[in-house]
Amino acid sequence: xxxxxxxxxxxxxxxxxxxxxxxxxxxxxxxxxxxxxxxxxxxxxxxxxxxxxxxxxxxxxxxxxxxxxxxxxxxxxxxxxxxxxxxxxxxxxxxxxxxxxxxxxxxxxxxxxxxxxxxxxxxxxxxxxxxxxxxxxxxxxxxxxxxxxxxxxxxxxxxxxxxxxxxxxxxxxxxxxxxxxxxxxxxxxxxxxxxxxxxxxxxxxxxxxxxxxxxxxxxxxxxxxxxxxxxxxxxxxxxxxxxxxxxxxxxxxxxxxxxxxxxxx
Ligand code: ADP
Numbered sequence: 001x002x003x004x005x006x007x008x009x010x011x012x013x014x015x016x017x018x019x020x021x022x023x024x025x026x027x028x029x030x031x032x033x034x035x036x037x038x039x040x041x042x043x044x045x046x047x048x049x050x051x052x053x054x055x056x057x058x059x060x061x062x063x064x065x066x067x068x069x070x071x072x073x074x075x076x077x078x079x080x081x082x083x084x085x086x087x088x089x090x091x092x093x094x095x096x097x098x099x100x101x102x103x104x105x106x107x108x109x110x111x112x113x114x115x116x117x118x119x120x121x122x123x124x125x126x127x128x129x130x131x132x133x134x135x136x137x138x139x140x141x142x143x144x145x146x147x148x149x150x151x152x153x154x155x156x157x158x159x160x161x162x163x164x165x166x167x168x169x170x171x172x173x174x175x176x177x178x179x180x181x182x183x184x185x186x187x188x189x190x191x192x193x194x195x196x197x198x199x200x201x202x203x204x205x206x207x208x209x210x211x212x213x214x215x216x217x218x219x220x221x222x223x224x225x226x227x228x229x230x231x232x233x234x235x236x237x238x239x240x241x242x243x244x245x246x247x248x249x250x251x252x253x254x255x256x257x258x259x260x261x262x263x264x265x
Contacts, residue, residue: 001197003255004196004252004259004260005252005254007237007239008045008171008239008249008253009253011171013053013132013168013169013171014050014051014173015052015053015164015167015172016042016053016055016172016173017054017056017160018175018243019156019157019174019176020060020061021177021243022038022243022244023062023090028071029065030062032093035093035094035097037246038175041247041249042249043098043101046103053132053163053169054094054137056139056140056141056156057141057156058086058090059084059089059141060079060086061086062085062087063081063084063085063087063089064086065086066089067082070082081145083144087109087141087145090139091107091139094137094139103135103136104135104136104137106136106137107138107139108124108128108140108141109140109142110142110159111146111152111153112152112153115166121166124166125166132167140159141159142156154223157174158226160172160174161226161238164236165231165234165236171236171237171239172238172239174238174239175241175242175248176241176242177242178240179194179257179259180195180196180242180258181195181208181224182194182195183195183207183209184208184209198261198262198263201232208221228262232263234264236264237261237263237264239260240259241257245257
Protein backbone atom coordinates (compact mmCIF):
# COMPACT_ATOMS: atom_id res chain seq x y z
CA UNK A 1 0.00 0.00 0.00
CA UNK A 2 1.46 3.38 -1.03
CA UNK A 3 2.10 6.07 1.58
CA UNK A 4 0.32 9.43 1.40
CA UNK A 5 3.48 10.91 -0.15
CA UNK A 6 3.62 8.20 -2.79
CA UNK A 7 -0.07 8.66 -3.58
CA UNK A 8 0.57 12.38 -4.19
CA UNK A 9 3.50 11.51 -6.46
CA UNK A 10 1.51 8.93 -8.40
CA UNK A 11 -1.63 11.06 -8.92
CA UNK A 12 -2.10 13.19 -12.00
CA UNK A 13 -5.53 14.79 -11.54
CA UNK A 14 -5.73 16.35 -8.10
CA UNK A 15 -8.58 18.27 -6.44
CA UNK A 16 -7.37 20.40 -3.53
CA UNK A 17 -9.91 21.72 -1.04
CA UNK A 18 -8.67 24.65 0.98
CA UNK A 19 -10.64 25.20 4.19
CA UNK A 20 -11.48 28.49 5.81
CA UNK A 21 -9.23 27.45 8.71
CA UNK A 22 -6.29 27.31 6.34
CA UNK A 23 -7.01 30.67 4.75
CA UNK A 24 -7.55 32.65 7.95
CA UNK A 25 -5.33 33.57 10.88
CA UNK A 26 -6.22 33.27 14.55
CA UNK A 27 -8.14 36.58 14.41
CA UNK A 28 -10.23 35.43 11.48
CA UNK A 29 -8.47 37.66 8.94
CA UNK A 30 -7.26 36.36 5.57
CA UNK A 31 -3.83 34.79 5.92
CA UNK A 32 -2.09 35.94 2.73
CA UNK A 33 1.22 34.28 3.63
CA UNK A 34 -0.47 30.88 4.02
CA UNK A 35 -2.32 31.33 0.73
CA UNK A 36 0.92 32.29 -0.99
CA UNK A 37 2.64 29.19 0.31
CA UNK A 38 -0.18 26.89 -0.82
CA UNK A 39 -0.28 28.40 -4.30
CA UNK A 40 3.49 27.96 -4.53
CA UNK A 41 3.12 24.27 -3.70
CA UNK A 42 0.29 23.81 -6.18
CA UNK A 43 2.47 25.42 -8.82
CA UNK A 44 5.17 22.88 -7.94
CA UNK A 45 2.69 20.05 -8.46
CA UNK A 46 1.73 21.49 -11.83
CA UNK A 47 5.38 21.66 -12.84
CA UNK A 48 5.50 17.92 -12.16
CA UNK A 49 2.80 17.47 -14.80
CA UNK A 50 -0.20 17.32 -12.49
CA UNK A 51 -3.55 18.97 -13.14
CA UNK A 52 -5.10 20.92 -10.28
CA UNK A 53 -8.63 22.00 -9.41
CA UNK A 54 -9.11 24.09 -6.26
CA UNK A 55 -12.24 24.07 -4.12
CA UNK A 56 -11.87 27.05 -1.85
CA UNK A 57 -13.77 28.24 1.18
CA UNK A 58 -13.11 31.57 2.81
CA UNK A 59 -15.52 33.95 1.04
CA UNK A 60 -17.19 34.89 4.33
CA UNK A 61 -13.89 35.63 6.04
CA UNK A 62 -12.64 37.63 3.08
CA UNK A 63 -15.92 39.58 3.15
CA UNK A 64 -15.43 40.53 6.77
CA UNK A 65 -11.81 41.45 6.02
CA UNK A 66 -12.91 43.65 3.12
CA UNK A 67 -15.61 45.71 4.75
CA UNK A 68 -14.83 45.17 8.42
CA UNK A 69 -18.43 44.96 9.60
CA UNK A 70 -21.42 42.59 9.79
CA UNK A 71 -19.30 39.77 11.24
CA UNK A 72 -21.65 39.42 14.20
CA UNK A 73 -24.84 39.50 12.13
CA UNK A 74 -26.70 36.20 12.20
CA UNK A 75 -29.14 37.33 9.51
CA UNK A 76 -28.80 35.10 6.44
CA UNK A 77 -29.07 38.09 4.07
CA UNK A 78 -26.00 39.64 5.62
CA UNK A 79 -24.11 36.35 5.60
CA UNK A 80 -24.84 35.91 1.91
CA UNK A 81 -23.96 39.54 1.23
CA UNK A 82 -20.61 39.02 3.00
CA UNK A 83 -19.92 36.00 0.81
CA UNK A 84 -20.75 38.01 -2.31
CA UNK A 85 -18.22 40.65 -1.31
CA UNK A 86 -15.65 38.17 -0.05
CA UNK A 87 -15.79 35.94 -3.12
CA UNK A 88 -14.37 38.81 -5.18
CA UNK A 89 -11.58 39.35 -2.66
CA UNK A 90 -10.82 35.65 -2.59
CA UNK A 91 -10.58 35.40 -6.37
CA UNK A 92 -8.47 38.55 -6.55
CA UNK A 93 -6.01 36.94 -4.15
CA UNK A 94 -5.86 33.71 -6.20
CA UNK A 95 -5.56 35.67 -9.44
CA UNK A 96 -2.66 37.69 -8.09
CA UNK A 97 -0.86 34.69 -6.57
CA UNK A 98 -1.18 32.41 -9.63
CA UNK A 99 -0.51 35.42 -11.86
CA UNK A 100 3.05 35.47 -10.49
CA UNK A 101 3.57 32.22 -12.41
CA UNK A 102 1.67 33.39 -15.49
CA UNK A 103 -1.23 31.07 -14.64
CA UNK A 104 -4.87 32.09 -15.11
CA UNK A 105 -7.61 31.13 -12.69
CA UNK A 106 -11.28 30.56 -13.53
CA UNK A 107 -14.12 30.86 -11.04
CA UNK A 108 -17.01 28.41 -10.88
CA UNK A 109 -19.76 28.95 -8.31
CA UNK A 110 -21.90 25.84 -7.96
CA UNK A 111 -24.94 24.73 -6.01
CA UNK A 112 -26.52 21.37 -5.21
CA UNK A 113 -29.00 21.65 -8.08
CA UNK A 114 -26.11 21.84 -10.52
CA UNK A 115 -24.92 18.39 -9.47
CA UNK A 116 -28.42 16.88 -9.52
CA UNK A 117 -29.18 17.91 -13.08
CA UNK A 118 -27.78 15.83 -15.94
CA UNK A 119 -27.30 18.72 -18.40
CA UNK A 120 -25.72 21.00 -15.82
CA UNK A 121 -23.46 18.16 -14.77
CA UNK A 122 -22.31 17.80 -18.32
CA UNK A 123 -21.64 21.51 -18.66
CA UNK A 124 -19.69 21.67 -15.40
CA UNK A 125 -17.63 18.72 -16.52
CA UNK A 126 -16.94 20.17 -19.95
CA UNK A 127 -16.00 23.56 -18.53
CA UNK A 128 -13.67 21.95 -15.99
CA UNK A 129 -11.98 19.83 -18.65
CA UNK A 130 -11.59 22.82 -20.96
CA UNK A 131 -10.13 25.06 -18.27
CA UNK A 132 -7.71 22.39 -17.08
CA UNK A 133 -6.69 21.35 -20.61
CA UNK A 134 -5.89 24.98 -21.36
CA UNK A 135 -3.69 25.26 -18.28
CA UNK A 136 -6.13 27.36 -16.24
CA UNK A 137 -6.68 26.56 -12.55
CA UNK A 138 -10.42 26.32 -11.79
CA UNK A 139 -11.37 27.69 -8.37
CA UNK A 140 -14.73 26.31 -7.23
CA UNK A 141 -16.90 27.47 -4.37
CA UNK A 142 -20.51 26.99 -3.40
CA UNK A 143 -22.71 29.76 -4.76
CA UNK A 144 -23.50 30.99 -1.27
CA UNK A 145 -25.49 34.02 -2.31
CA UNK A 146 -28.18 31.95 -4.02
CA UNK A 147 -28.12 28.83 -1.89
CA UNK A 148 -30.78 28.84 0.80
CA UNK A 149 -30.39 26.32 3.58
CA UNK A 150 -32.66 23.64 2.09
CA UNK A 151 -30.77 23.37 -1.17
CA UNK A 152 -27.28 24.00 0.11
CA UNK A 153 -24.48 21.49 -0.35
CA UNK A 154 -23.55 23.10 2.92
CA UNK A 155 -19.86 22.56 3.13
CA UNK A 156 -16.98 22.53 0.74
CA UNK A 157 -15.76 19.11 1.88
CA UNK A 158 -18.83 17.63 0.18
CA UNK A 159 -18.47 20.01 -2.78
CA UNK A 160 -14.84 18.92 -3.24
CA UNK A 161 -15.88 15.25 -3.16
CA UNK A 162 -18.62 15.83 -5.76
CA UNK A 163 -16.08 17.68 -7.91
CA UNK A 164 -13.48 14.92 -7.60
CA UNK A 165 -16.05 12.33 -8.67
CA UNK A 166 -17.38 14.43 -11.54
CA UNK A 167 -13.91 15.17 -12.92
CA UNK A 168 -12.67 11.63 -12.33
CA UNK A 169 -9.80 12.83 -10.14
CA UNK A 170 -6.97 10.55 -9.03
CA UNK A 171 -6.80 12.16 -5.60
CA UNK A 172 -8.68 14.57 -3.33
CA UNK A 173 -6.61 16.55 -0.83
CA UNK A 174 -8.46 18.41 1.94
CA UNK A 175 -6.39 21.06 3.69
CA UNK A 176 -7.62 21.99 7.16
CA UNK A 177 -5.98 23.11 10.41
CA UNK A 178 -5.30 19.64 11.78
CA UNK A 179 -2.79 16.98 10.76
CA UNK A 180 -5.57 14.54 9.99
CA UNK A 181 -8.24 12.51 11.75
CA UNK A 182 -7.60 11.82 15.42
CA UNK A 183 -9.29 9.37 17.74
CA UNK A 184 -10.78 12.47 19.42
CA UNK A 185 -10.74 16.23 18.85
CA UNK A 186 -7.07 17.29 19.16
CA UNK A 187 -8.13 20.86 20.04
CA UNK A 188 -9.71 19.55 23.22
CA UNK A 189 -7.58 16.53 24.10
CA UNK A 190 -3.81 16.72 24.22
CA UNK A 191 -3.48 12.96 24.14
CA UNK A 192 -5.48 12.62 20.90
CA UNK A 193 -3.78 10.24 18.49
CA UNK A 194 -3.47 10.72 14.76
CA UNK A 195 -4.89 7.97 12.56
CA UNK A 196 -2.61 7.85 9.53
CA UNK A 197 -4.37 5.28 7.38
CA UNK A 198 -8.04 4.52 6.98
CA UNK A 199 -9.24 1.47 5.08
CA UNK A 200 -12.60 1.02 6.77
CA UNK A 201 -14.61 4.24 7.19
CA UNK A 202 -17.56 2.62 9.00
CA UNK A 203 -15.13 1.18 11.51
CA UNK A 204 -13.47 4.59 11.92
CA UNK A 205 -16.78 6.27 12.72
CA UNK A 206 -17.32 3.82 15.55
CA UNK A 207 -13.82 4.37 16.90
CA UNK A 208 -13.50 8.14 17.03
CA UNK A 209 -15.10 11.06 18.78
CA UNK A 210 -15.83 13.59 16.06
CA UNK A 211 -17.84 16.13 18.00
CA UNK A 212 -16.97 19.79 18.06
CA UNK A 213 -16.12 22.04 15.20
CA UNK A 214 -14.26 25.27 15.08
CA UNK A 215 -15.57 28.80 14.85
CA UNK A 216 -15.03 29.53 11.17
CA UNK A 217 -15.40 26.09 9.65
CA UNK A 218 -18.80 24.77 8.80
CA UNK A 219 -18.14 21.10 8.45
CA UNK A 220 -15.93 19.80 11.21
CA UNK A 221 -14.37 16.42 10.83
CA UNK A 222 -17.62 14.58 10.05
CA UNK A 223 -18.00 16.18 6.62
CA UNK A 224 -14.40 15.25 5.83
CA UNK A 225 -15.10 11.63 6.63
CA UNK A 226 -18.28 11.63 4.57
CA UNK A 227 -16.32 13.24 1.71
CA UNK A 228 -13.91 10.31 2.02
CA UNK A 229 -16.87 7.94 1.82
CA UNK A 230 -18.08 9.60 -1.37
CA UNK A 231 -14.76 9.49 -3.24
CA UNK A 232 -13.27 6.20 -2.03
CA UNK A 233 -16.41 4.48 -3.37
CA UNK A 234 -15.12 5.44 -6.80
CA UNK A 235 -11.57 4.41 -6.01
CA UNK A 236 -10.33 7.95 -5.35
CA UNK A 237 -8.17 8.27 -2.23
CA UNK A 238 -8.50 11.28 0.08
CA UNK A 239 -5.69 12.89 2.05
CA UNK A 240 -6.59 15.15 4.98
CA UNK A 241 -3.64 17.36 5.86
CA UNK A 242 -2.74 20.47 7.82
CA UNK A 243 -2.77 23.39 5.40
CA UNK A 244 -1.69 25.81 8.11
CA UNK A 245 1.75 24.21 8.17
CA UNK A 246 4.10 25.75 5.62
CA UNK A 247 5.16 23.44 2.77
CA UNK A 248 2.78 20.74 3.98
CA UNK A 249 2.41 18.94 0.65
CA UNK A 250 6.15 18.92 0.00
CA UNK A 251 6.69 17.60 3.53
CA UNK A 252 4.13 14.82 3.18
CA UNK A 253 5.93 13.80 0.00
CA UNK A 254 9.37 13.79 1.68
CA UNK A 255 7.94 12.03 4.73
CA UNK A 256 8.69 14.76 7.28
CA UNK A 257 4.99 15.50 8.00
CA UNK A 258 2.10 13.19 8.64
CA UNK A 259 -1.50 13.22 7.40
CA UNK A 260 -4.48 10.90 7.21
CA UNK A 261 -5.03 8.96 4.02
CA UNK A 262 -8.30 7.24 3.20
CA UNK A 263 -7.63 4.57 0.62
CA UNK A 264 -9.89 4.08 -2.35
CA UNK A 265 -11.82 0.82 -2.44
P1 ADP B 1 -12.22 23.57 7.73
O1 ADP B 1 -12.77 24.96 7.84
O2 ADP B 1 -10.75 23.52 7.42
O3 ADP B 1 -13.02 22.69 6.81
P2 ADP B 1 -13.44 22.60 10.24
O4 ADP B 1 -13.26 23.55 11.37
O5 ADP B 1 -14.78 22.50 9.59
O6 ADP B 1 -12.27 22.86 9.19
O7 ADP B 1 -13.09 21.11 10.75
C1 ADP B 1 -11.86 20.79 11.36
C2 ADP B 1 -11.96 20.74 12.89
O8 ADP B 1 -12.64 19.56 13.33
C3 ADP B 1 -10.62 20.66 13.60
O9 ADP B 1 -9.99 21.88 13.73
C4 ADP B 1 -10.98 20.02 14.96
O10 ADP B 1 -11.15 21.03 15.94
C5 ADP B 1 -12.35 19.37 14.74
N1 ADP B 1 -12.38 17.95 15.13
C6 ADP B 1 -13.37 17.36 15.88
N2 ADP B 1 -13.13 16.05 16.07
C7 ADP B 1 -11.97 15.74 15.45
C8 ADP B 1 -11.20 14.52 15.29
N3 ADP B 1 -11.59 13.34 15.78
N4 ADP B 1 -10.06 14.59 14.54
C9 ADP B 1 -9.66 15.76 13.99
N5 ADP B 1 -10.36 16.94 14.11
C10 ADP B 1 -11.48 16.96 14.83
